[in-house]
Amino acid sequence: MIDSGIKQLIQNASLSKRSSWAIVRNGAVAEFSITDTDLNTIYQNFNYDTNILTVETEKAILELEINDSLTTIIAENANFRCSPWSQNIYLCVSKKDAQLSKRNRLTCIGEWNNNKDHGVIWDLGIGYNDFEAKIIVNNENLQRYLKQNEGEYIIDDSKFLKTIIEFSPFRMFNSKFASIVVKQKIPTTKDEIDGPHTHLLPNIILKGINFPIPVEDDMSSQIQIDPFGGVIDGNGKYTEWQGYEKDEFQMMMKLYGNKINFKNKIFTRDLLCNYLEKDNFQLISKMYADEHKQDLIRIVLAQIVCDKGYGQDIRKKGILTLEKLGAINFHSLKTWAKQISPELEN
Numbered sequence: 001m002i003d004s005g006i007k008q009l010i011q012n013a014s015l016s017k018r019s020s021w022a023i024v025r026n027g028a029v030a031e032f033s034i035t036d037t038d039l040n041t042i043y044q045n046f047n048y049d050t051n052i053l054t055v056e057t058e059k060a061i062l063e064l065e066i067n068d069s070l071t072t073i074i075a076e077n078a079n080f081r082c083s084p085w086s087q088n089i090y091l092c093v094s095k096k097d098a099q100l101s102k103r104n105r106l107t108c109i110g111e112w113n114n115n116k117d118h119g120v121i122w123d124l125g126i127g128y129n130d131f132e133a134k135i136i137v138n139n140e141n142l143q144r145y146l147k148q149n150e151g152e153y154i155i156d157d158s159k160f161l162k163t164i165i166e167f168s169p170f171r172m173f174n175s176k177f178a179s180i181v182v183k184q185k186i187p188t189t190k191d192e193i194d195g196p197h198t199h200l201l202p203n204i205i206l207k208g209i210n211f212p213i214p215v216e217d218d219m220s221s222q223i224q225i226d227p228f229g230g231v232i233d234g235n236g237k238y239t240e241w242q243g244y245e246k247d248e249f250q251m252m253m254k255l256y257g258n259k260i261n262f263k264n265k266i267f268t269r270d271l272l273c274n275y276l277e278k279d280n281f282q283l284i285s286k287m288y289a290d291e292h293k294q295d296l297i298r299i300v301l302a303q304i305v306c307d308k309g310y311g312q313d314i315r316k317k318g319i320l321t322l323e324k325l326g327a328i329n330f331h332s333l334k335t336w337a338k339q340i341s342p343e344l345e346n
Helices: 004-013 142-148 158-166 202-207 250-258 259-277 282-287 294-306 312-325 330-340
Strands: 020-025 029-035 044-048 052-056 060-065 071-077 084-095 108-116 117-121 132-137 168-176 180-183 197-200 219-224
Touching: 004 084, 004 142, 004 250, 020 180, 029 180, 029 282, 071 219, 071 250, 071 294, 117 168, 132 142, 142 158, 180 197, 180 219, 250 259, 259 294, 259 312, 282 294, 282 312, 294 312, 294 330, 312 330
Parallel strands: none
Antiparallel strands: 020 029, 020 219, 029 197, 044 052, 052 060, 060 180, 071 084, 084 219, 108 117, 117 132, 132 168, 168 180
């Protein structure tokens, strides 16, 4: 059951432009966030009979069932190009309680109606059993094209996916207890991404690449929430990190997270600071050789770099250490440093 404090935090985050929400599976992501232009038109409703939270803007719709079977995991993550790390509340259920209709082919599902919007739902059939990637079609030409391809495996068909991008229908990505509908046009370049968007990456899906997240193997993440924005807010804007003593997420981990893990993080931070001061890269490298400690070390080093409470010398050493280690969030951290703390680039 979700703690009442976390439940209130979730409801507050659903109206904050600092926050971002994501339903993620390897190779498929839907993100919901609120832009400045949404603030005057946003609609939020919590149905106390069904425990369903709905948030709607002109660009997207977020829906979450706050079910008693959901459990909360509060964790930071620096795997696979986090920018430079992520801070999320993961709402999870057991995998056996997360099962959906596993479809491996393009399938017509039925009608979709939502206030002034309507269309026909098509499941793209990407083959996950606890996640569905769908499109909502209200264009006759696209509807005709989909009917011609119904029942086909389309994830490896670049021509099919290019056609979807050209028509740019609504996208609905969902788990069992959450869904995100993105209405705005599919961007053709990364520079066009502003607010809610989706990613569908066939190479990752086809190769079966798995990216680690802080969720046990027997659990299924239904949605993840970055409630405070962290170093990058819900719209991808870099912000100054407030540091260990002021960062709201650190306080939340201390209150609601795994207290043993939090104490271990603070111990690791102090140890790494000591090694950085003494230029002892050898001991840091020895720690990093333990793959179970790598993500924590990446997070802590990145946070030292981003924390202006530390001296410039220590922060520069943190960047150099991440570079020597080949840490995977290094590029994003350099981007942050260039924009927020240009003195670290000198």
